[in-house]
Amino acid sequence: MRWMRAAGRGLLALAVVVTGYAAPGAPAAGERGGGRGPMTLATAGDLTGYLGDVLADWNRAHPAEPVRLVELPDSADETRAQMVSELRSGGGRFDVLNIDVAWTSQFAAAGWIAPLERERFPLGSLLPPVVDTATYDGKLYAVPYVTNAGMLFYRRDLLDREGERPPRTWAELERQARTIAPKYGVGGYAGQFLPYEGLTVNAAEAVYSAGGTILGDEGERVTVDSAAARSGIGFLARGVRDGWIPREALTYKEEESRQAFQDGRLLFLRNWPYTHVSASGGDSEVAGRFGAVPLPGPDGPGTSVLGGSNLAVSGRARHPESARDLIAFLTGEAAQRRVLTEGALPPVRAALYRDAALVRRFPYLPALRASVLSAAPRPKSPHYEQVSLAVQAVAHDAMAQHQSPAAAVRRLAEELAAVARRR
The missing domain is CATH 3.40.190.10 (Periplasmic binding protein-like II)
Structure with missing residues (x-):
């Protein structure tokens, strides 16, 4: 909640x-x-x-x-x-x-x-x-x-100065985060990347947006070992590796990420809609200068959790x-x-x-x-707590460059199979 x-x-x-x-x-x-x-x-x-x-x-x-x-x-x-x-x-x-x-x-x-x-x-x-x-x-x-549902908050004023529209694809997001953000001394993109439930959500959104799934049949079948999952986790890991996701974002939960955007330190932020109300307040550095759109995906609008x-x-x-x-x-x-x-x-x-x-x-x-x-629920499982712990741990290791996205997805599939067997 x-x-x-x-x-x-x-x-x-x-x-x-x-x-x-x-x-x-x-x-x-x-x-x-x-x-x-x-x-x-x-x-x-x-x-x-x-x-x-x-x-x-x-x-x-x-x-x-x-x-x-x-x-x-x-x-x-x-x-x-x-x-x-x-x-x-x-x-x-x-x-x-x-x-x-x-x-x-x-x-x-x-x-x-x-x-x-x-x-x-x-x-x-x-x-x-x-x-x-x-x-x-x-x-x-x-x-x-x-x-x-997760939304992409963006600095409308900075994109307008560059004659750009908010991104609809990952490639557009990555390009703008890499090229526009440094011009204005701000970070490119952030979400909720500390290992907790928020990272489970962010990782699932990346996998879903790429066309993948994590579990099927009410948690009995593991479906995460796919090219789509590797693409989704790879998108997040590449962002940290290439610098358009600040490493500081690996410590962000909802409030830390919202505050960073509200203080004018980010070009893009994935967060929940309450951010719109908070960032429009009198103490916000970006009040009246930002917008919100659905999350992008590989080839068009993505999928929120x-x-x-x-x-x-x-x-x-x-x-x-x-x-x-x-x-x-x-x-x-x-x-x-x-x-x-x-x-x-x-x-x-x-x-x-x-x-x-x-x-x-x-x-x-x-x-x-x-x-x-266009959203989807988190993976359904009678053992959801264990599922979430596995997803967030593996996603964080990939983003922290401790494991390749391919290896991380294989490991996640193995851990989820062990969880599913407990049923």
């Missing part, structure tokens, strides 16, 4: 996280109640503060089924660890879970979240690619709540009927509009991306829509 943390406005954690919570009149944790009644919604820290107001509207309309917000740590790893610990224990403290899209397969395979009826939710009104992130083994286990989060009903939910209704409420058009206007987060409702008033207020929406529609 990086989209919920990237603004870097501090760490939120409520006492309820460590003390537990049982709503007045509700069964104790782990005890199954009837279909309707009080609930808890567990999520990473709500840094924008908008979600509490949305849930207050629900509570006013449903006094017999109030929902209590449980904010877990801001870190995705810590949020996941606390959720997994609770779910593995068989506890019933969480009813609705706001989970990273990459966790759906693991949580479903483990039986921690319950399957949902497709007809109960507005799936046909959502951006099509986001629905795939909520399925596992052919069943719907969650409902998309917030989406995200889908970010965002899904809402799921815990397998131990005390009041699952109320939980499903709450998810329908949060994915309805009114709540989704507030996701964007109050939370500054990309909604999953397709119609909002064509709303003229919203496009005037958030001018990056058309480019973001194009990015989402």
